[in-house]
Amino acid sequence: MKRLKAGLIIPHPEDQKWDNVWKIFRFPNLTLPTLAALFPEEEWDIEIQDELVAPLDFTRGYDLVLITVTTSVAIKAYEVARIFRQAGAQVILGGIHPSALPQEAARHADAVVIGEAESVMSRLLEDFKNNRLAKFYTMPGMADRWDRRLPRWDLLDPKGYLFRESLTATRGCNYRCKFCSIHLALGGGQYGYRKKPVAEVVAILEKIHSPLIMFWDDDLLSDPRYTRELCQALRPLGKKWMSQMSATYVAQHPEMLKLLAAGGCSAMFMGLESVDQESLTSVNKQNSAKNYETLIHRIQAVGIDVHAGFVSGLDHEDVFSFERTVEWGNRVGLCGAIWRVLTPYPGTQLFEEFRRAGRLLTTDWTAYSGEHVVFRPARMTPEELYWGHKWAKRQFYSYRSIGQRMLRRAKLQGAGELLNTFGTGVGYRAMFRIPSQERDVDVYRDRKHLPPQPIPVAYRFPYVRHSNWKHKILNHLADYLPVGA
Ligand code: B12
Numbered sequence: 001m002k003r004l005k006a007g008l009i010i011p012h013p014e015d016q017k018w019d020n021v022w023k024i025f026r027f028p029n030l031t032l033p034t035l036a037a038l039f040p041e042e043e044w045d046i047e048i049q050d051e052l053v054a055p056l057d058f059t060r061g062y063d064l065v066l067i068t069v070t071t072s073v074a075i076k077a078y079e080v081a082r083i084f085r086q087a088g089a090q091v092i093l094g095g096i097h098p099s100a101l102p103q104e105a106a107r108h109a110d111a112v113v114i115g116e117a118e119s120v121m122s123r124l125l126e127d128f129k130n131n132r133l134a135k136f137y138t139m140p141g142m143a144d145r146w147d148r149r150l151p152r153w154d155l156l157d158p159k160g161y162l163f164r165e166s167l168t169a170t171r172g173c174n175y176r177c178k179f180c181s182i183h184l185a186l187g188g189g190q191y192g193y194r195k196k197p198v199a200e201v202v203a204i205l206e207k208i209h210s211p212l213i214m215f216w217d218d219d220l221l222s223d224p225r226y227t228r229e230l231c232q233a234l235r236p237l238g239k240k241w242m243s244q245m246s247a248t249y250v251a252q253h254p255e256m257l258k259l260l261a262a263g264g265c266s267a268m269f270m271g272l273e274s275v276d277q278e279s280l281t282s283v284n285k286q287n288s289a290k291n292y293e294t295l296i297h298r299i300q301a302v303g304i305d306v307h308a309g310f311v312s313g314l315d316h317e318d319v320f321s322f323e324r325t326v327e328w329g330n331r332v333g334l335c336g337a338i339w340r341v342l343t344p345y346p347g348t349q350l351f352e353e354f355r356r357a358g359r360l361l362t363t364d365w366t367a368y369s370g371e372h373v374v375f376r377p378a379r380m381t382p383e384e385l386y387w388g389h390k391w392a393k394r395q396f397y398s399y400r401s402i403g404q405r406m407l408r409r410a411k412l413q414g415a416g417e418l419l420n421t422f423g424t425g426v427g428y429r430a431m432f433r434i435p436s437q438e439r440d441v442d443v444y445r446d447r448k449h450l451p452p453q454p455i456p457v458a459y460r461f462p463y464v465r466h467s468n469w470k471h472k473i474l475n476h477l478a479d480y481l482p483v484g485a
């Protein structure tokens with residue numbers, strides 16, 4: 001029987017390639033290796049194309065194309081689907097955006113998968129072979145087992161990432177923040193919290209040679225008993241790993257931090273969102289802002305780097321919140337921070353609230369990247385929020401702020417932190433393209449005449465050829481860095 005060929009694609013709009021500057025900041029994709037592992041190898045040849053790594057190649061002669069779609073890439077994904085269909089492939093769309101808006105996605109594809117792929121893929125592939133694809137495949141229930149076969153990390157371009165191995169020990173999260181997509185979007189209101197047996201996680205990690213691993217869990221602390229067991233089991237492996245964790249539990253249970261550090265946790269991404277309690281409460285974030293400073297110091301004391309997530313534009317924030325947040329982050333000595341504009345993703349409670357209140361400014365999904373303002377803020381103009389957010393990022397990653405955090409962290413944790421904090425700060429500067437961003441607008445100085453925010457660019461085909469010698473050199477240099485450095 002003729003072997004079939006599938007292309008698994010993740011598109012990226014032009015102005016969202018914020019982590020493509022240095023390979024060391026390009027995190028490995030897990031969705032496509034996970035989907036690839038669901039294909040029977042005896043019948044299918046599979047390729048993965050991550051547009052962060054290389055321009056998409058539409059001439060690979062695929063029989064079937066699977067595209068994973070988040071909201072901000074949706075418009076580009078639809079264009080990519082059109083081109084692959086024109087080239088003769090059948091196209092399936094899936095992921096968080098098509099799961100939230102299946103009818104919209106169905107206009108651009110041969111079939112749409114709603115929810116997780118594990119329970120529908122074998123039926124879908126059989127239907128494809130028999131030329132009777134249905135328009136929609138809805139997961140009957142959430143997968144309680146996943147990674148029965150290891151994700152096909154081997155299909156990711158080895159030159160594209162510093163390391164390729166990532167996994168999840170758990171899926172879902174026990175909290176219910178109003179702006180979070182994972183509950184309402186994936187499978188219509190479900191996506192509850194599930195755990196992989198600890199022994200299975202250990203068995204997977206034992207097969208991975210890289211000393212550095214990414215856990216793409218939504219909140220590795222949603223079940224602290226599980227986390228404890230996991231850390232104890234990971235300890236003998238001696239691997240370093242990073243994950244996402246909510247600040248809610250560890251703020252009250254600092255003893256967990258020592259276990260995390262001993263289990264190999266070297267960095268955590270933590271959605272602090274705002275240092276203003278009313279803002280946190282307004283989006284049902286369970287964190288307590290008054291505990292943040294102590295919490296950060298406790299985490300630093302056990303040697304774990306905190307990368308905080310801030311969202312700008314919550315309803316209780318005004319134009320002066322940017323300054324307050326930057327000052328706070330510098331004072332407590334955050335290692336790094338990711339700043340995003342509050343974005344009401346379709347399928348979330350926040351989207352419904354804003355839609356009902358007539359506060360949505362656009363449903364041009366490319367603007368839903370966290371870099372644009374797509375709703376009417378409560379205590380600012382959209383322009384103040386747009387430029388204020390840019391101002392905050394620029395301030396936080398100015399050399400002055402990086403220096404301030406270097407000194408602060410060195411005082412708390414020793415001289416080694418000088419280099420770590422400098423490297424992280426400079427890396428984020430490059431990643432967010434701080435030096436080359438649009439016109440330098442100071443939201444405070446120019447408040448009375450702020451220019452409108454630019455319109456995002458979804459796609460430009462054919463690709464514009466440009467010389468990227470600078471990136472090539474940096475990526476080449478990154479090859480000489482020891483993994484996990
Ligand atoms: C890892 C991750 C990232 C990484 C991505 C690394 C990489 N190179 O891929 C980083 C940190 C870079 C990132 C960035 C962003 N992310 Co993100 N991210 C995640 C996270 C935590 C896990 C995704 C994952 O790998 N899960 C494991 C895999 C196996 O599961 P999965 O992707 O859901 O896939 C399953 C199903 O969805 C389905 N499926 C998915 N695609 C397809 C396709 C087909 C054809 C089929 C059949 C099935 C299918 O089957 C899979 C197996 O069951 C999710 C949260 C979440 N739980 O989804 C947020 C999430 C996807 N991110 C989100 C956001 C908002 C962003 C950013 C826009 C943030 C920002 N403002 O900068 C950026 C932009 C990224 C982009 N351009 O798409 C939102 C998306 C909301 C939305 N409606 O679009 C999520 C849901 C977080 C949230 N709490 O709301 N992210």
Ligand code: SF4
Pocket residue numbers: 173174175176177180181182218219246271
């Ligand atoms: S803690 Fe994080 S993953 Fe959980 S609901 Fe809130 S934003 Fe989503």
